[in-house]
Amino acid sequence: MSGLRGKKDLNTELNLTPLVDLFSTIVCFLLIAAVWVQVNALEVKQSFGTEAVASKIQNYDLNISYISPTKMKAVFKKGRRAKTFRVKGRDFETTLANMNKNIKAWFVKNKNAIVQSTFIKPKFGVDYGQLVSTMDMLKQNNLNNIGILKIGSR
Amino acid sequence: MSNIGTQYLSTGCFEHHLLARSQKKKNKKKNIVIALMLTSMVDMFSMLVCFLLVTFSSTPEITIANGIELPKAKTGVSIKEASVIALSKDTLYLDQIKIGPVKKILKNPTSFVKKLRHLRNNWKAAHPGVEFTGRMNFQADKSVSSVTISTIMGLLTSQRFNIIQMAILPGGGMINVTE
Numbered sequence: 001m002s003g004l005r006g007k008k009d010l011n012t013e014l015n016l017t018p019l020v021d022l023f024s025t026i027v028c029f030l031l032i033a034a035v036w037v038q039v040n041a042l043e044v045k046q047s048f049g050t051e052a053v054a055s056k057i058q059n060y061d062l063n064i065s066y067i068s069p070t071k072m073k074a075v076f077k078k079g080r081r082a083k084t085f086r087v088k089g090r091d092f093e094t095t096l097a098n099m100n101k102n103i104k105a106w107f108v109k110n111k112n113a114i115v116q117s118t119f120i121k122p123k124f125g126v127d128y129g130q131l132v133s134t135m136d137m138l139k140q141n142n143l144n145n146i147g148i149l150k151i152g153s154r
Numbered sequence: 155m156s157n158i159g160t161q162y163l164s165t166g167c168f169e170h171h172l173l174a175r176s177q178k179k180k181n182k183k184k185n186i187v188i189a190l191m192l193t194s195m196v197d198m199f200s201m202l203v204c205f206l207l208v209t210f211s212s213t214p215e216i217t218i219a220n221g222i223e224l225p226k227a228k229t230g231v232s233i234k235e236a237s238v239i240a241l242s243k244d245t246l247y248l249d250q251i252k253i254g255p256v257k258k259i260l261k262n263p264t265s266f267v268k269k270l271r272h273l274r275n276n277w278k279a280a281h282p283g284v285e286f287t288g289r290m291n292f293q294a295d296k297s298v299s300s301v302t303i304s305t306i307m308g309l310l311t312s313q314r315f316n317i318i319q320m321a322i323l324p325g326g327g328m329i330n331v332t333e
Contacts, residue, residue, distance in 0.1 A: 016192045023199035030206035039216045040230025041291070041319035046311040066300075122300030129225040129296030131303060132322055139229035150308040151301050 042135050046147050059116035062143065064099075064134065066123035072099050076106060076115070092130050100137050107141065117145045216321065218293060219247050225296040226326035233319055234289060237273055241294040241306060248273070256302060263309050270313040290315040 063075045069092045076083045085102045089095035107113070118138055122131060135146055216233055218224065219240035240247040246256050248269055253259060259266050278286060290310055294303055307318060 016196065019196060020192070020199065023196070023203060026203050027199060027206065030203065030210060034206060034209065035211045037218065038211065038324060039218065039224070039233055039321050040227070040324050041233040042227055042230055042322055044307070044318045044320060046307060046316040046318060122304045124299060124301050126300045127296060128294045128298045128300055128303050131300040132225040132227050132296070132320065133326065135320075136227035136229050136322075136326055139227075148304050148307055150304045 062118040065121035227322040236289040293321040
């Protein structure tokens with residue numbers, strides 16, 4: 001009996017007050033610092049002044065222009081040579097898909113070609129969402145140096 | 155009467171004692187100490203902390219102006235901190251300050267260009283000896299005409315804001331439909 005009296009009680013209690021304090025502080029901080037809407041970006045590199053003159057003759061430039069929301073034109077330029085594609089579809093999505101197919105086919109044919117810069121010429125009737133979709137399609141084809149032309153500029 | 159061991163216990167007495175005790179309790183005021191269920195609260199807090207830690211992102215939060223529905227794209231990259239130009243269907247904002255109706259600005263862009271120049275000069279003053287990056291965040295409603303977008307971008311470029319980050323929502327995708 002005397003041995004039992006000397007034993008310590010093994011049921012330890014966790015002090016919950018500082019734990020709850022810590023949790024409340026972390027929750028408050030994380031709730032304040034939380035980013036609820038994740039926004040990404042598509043980068044556009046616009047040229048100004050004479051900056052664009054220094055284009056290399058060996059590399060291609062790609063000009064994309066809208067004839068209408070369902071008709072598009074792509075011109076691969078290398079010096080004075082140019083290869084033009086005209087695509088159309090029943091709606092904008094189909095037109096864009098056809099353009100994507102053409103660009104992919106051109107890259108298969110010209111494996112060593114480097115497209116240095118891509119310009120998109122906007123058009124009345126084509127909205128910003130469609131412009132972004134076009135840029136997205138170009139970026140998926142590894143065309144990263146994209147600029148948007150101002151109406152009236154070459 | 156029942157016989158427990160060598161003692162006799164009167165059940166009548168015991169019942170009487172219990173009745174008296176319950177009567178006493180009824181007369182007393184109710185004890186209002188309510189125990190907080192800490193276990194479930196700690197559980198809830200831990201789950202909340204885990205969820206918030208997992209969803210925590212170090213990228214800066216960009217406020218999207220009212221009335222702007224951003225387009226979706228698949229190839230977006232994380233946004234970098236810069237001034238924000240927001241273009242709703244009919245109004246232009248610069249760093250959340252209303253500049254005015256888009257049509258009016260496109261007709262006479264002098265005041266807008268002045269504001270951009272002021273912004274650029276402020277940046278240069280804040281970063282002495284550093285080359286101007288020309289970075290600008292651009293938000294626009296997806297239904298705005300592409301010609302309006304290109305004109306606004308032209309104005310930005312005229313003030314050396316030539317790296318424009320067009321805000322998009324992650325999503326969208328490539329369409330493989332062919333005709």
